[in-house]
Amino acid sequence: MSTISHLDIYLHDRPVGVLVLLPGDRSLFTFLDEYIEDTARPVLSLSFKDEFGETITATRPVQTKLPPFFSNLLPEGIMRNYLAARAGVKESREFFLLWVLGEDLPGAVTARPADGVKPPPHSALSDARQWEKEDDHLKFSLAGVQLKLSALRRTHGGLTIPARGLGGDWIVKLPDLRFAGIPENEFSMMSLARHMGIAVPEIALLDLDEIDGLPRDITVVKDQNGLKGQTGVQGQAFAVRRFDRPEGGGRVHTEDFAQIFRLYPERKYERANYRNIAEVIAAEIGMDGIEDFIRRLVFNILIGNGDMHLKNWSLIYPDRRHAALAPAYDYVSTIPYIKSDTFALNLGGQKRFDDIGLDAFLDMADKASLSTKMTRRIALESVTRFREVWQKEHPHLPMHDSVRNAIAANLNRCPLAKAQ
Structure with missing residues (x-):
């Protein structure tokens, strides 16, 4: 029986490429020729698409980590530590962690070793057998830091x-x-x-x-x-x-914006801003997507959610080829827990909730070549709608009083909440 040297990568159970473990703990992903040559191929990631819409096939090996698209499929923080410890895998050895978790990744991607292949004799997995137990809860790797x-x-x-x-x-x-x-x-x-x-x-x-x-x-x-x-x-x-696991079975493919921008999870608060996200949405989805994006930005500013980083925005591919903005997830008011929290990314030069007003949206629209008139209209409509919804619904929702009070204080301070 040979030792594991590669993982076969599938999209919707169709083989699309190979992730190879190279000497020196390096990894390299390559597409299969039949995937590249198929003009009706499903989208794996916009990160593999060049400015002309062609698939990027020239890739370089990376050290210890996996390439960013695959690294972002793995859990972070507490969840990673928990699963890695149960599997006997060192959390920094991402190739082996993907090998353990590869059957239930976010979206429609799976990573599988060839039949009969076992891990290398000196790897972290060589003596670990916990993942084979019936009562183990290993094969789940949705990204994030919460257990x-x-x-x-x-x-x-x-x-x-x-x-x-x-x-x-x-x-x-x-x-x-x-x-x-x-x-x-x-x-x-x-x-x-x-x-x-x-x-x-x-x-x-x-x-x-x-x-x-x-x-x-x-x-x-x-x-x-x-x-x-x-x-x-x-x-x-x-x-x-899970919106990537529809009723009736099957999988729907998704990817987050850290994957799209080829950034590792630890850079999810860096190297990009909301204008960059808007530019991708405009190009891939169009104005309906932009209106939805603006509405979500307004909502998260008004509730004081400082965690809307790149991994908390995703695209979904319902027909496997064309993107839509994925349903909302990880919406939490963070200001009750972190009093000085700020918006996760830069919006029109602003990050402090106390400073973000309508001008930040107009600046984003101008730099992203979006209609400032449309941006103003959607932003103001969203502010008005939020105030109506908040007034009617918040007394009946199970949030703690500390959350209720923090949001009320944010609405009194945030310039956007007063925009008209």
Whole structure:
């Protein structure tokens, strides 16, 4: 039996390329000729598209990490540490982490070793066997830093975490004792976004006893004093249906803007701004996409969400070839937890919520060659709509008072909230 030296990359179960492990812990991705030559091929990523719309085939090997598109498929932070530890994989060895998690990546990509191939004898995986156990919850790698698991909807309500996390069509985000009420916060912000006319997947708040199959090393605690490490959880969980796993089965391909801009996850707050995102949306989707983008920007400024970085904006490919703006996700008001938080990226030269006004949108539109008249109209309509939705809905939503008060204070200070 040969040792693993490459992973076959599939898109919608169609082979598209090979990710090769080279000597010196370097990796290189190459497309298959049949994929390149197919003029009706599905889109893997805009990052592989040049200015003329042709597929970029000349790539260079990268050290230790995977190429940015694949690196961004892997989890970050707590989730990465948790899964890597369970699999016996060093979290920095991304090739091997992809090998373990490659069957349930975001979107429609899978990474598979050739049949019968085992890991190299001196790799971090050579002595690890945990991922082969039936009760393991490894094969789920949705990017992000919050501890979250793939789940299936039970016919009688609630959710079930499947063995190995494979095939889940819901994401369960567990509560975090460091930040009180995060699940209730996200549920409330996503509910407000839906009332604003923003596309939002199906969502739910669940008591932890409504979730079957939590990994045995995740401990449910009754109070903060009972927490014994990062895998203790307390309170309710937030659940959201995966928009890349439609009802009826199958997968829909997606990619985030860190992938599109060929940036590693740690650069998700750098090297790009909202104008850059707008330019891609205008080119790939058109004005309907831009209007939706402006509406989402306004919403996240008014709720004080400082985490709208490149990985929290995604494109989705419903027909496999043409992009649309993916449904909203990870909408959380961050200002109750980080009092001095700012917008994640630059908008018209501004990042502080206290400084962002209508002029920032007009500056973005001008530099992105968008209609300033349209931008003004959509921004002002969105501000008005938000105030109506907030006034009507916030008293009935389960957000903590600290969240409610922080957003109310932001609306009183933020110039955009007063624009007319």
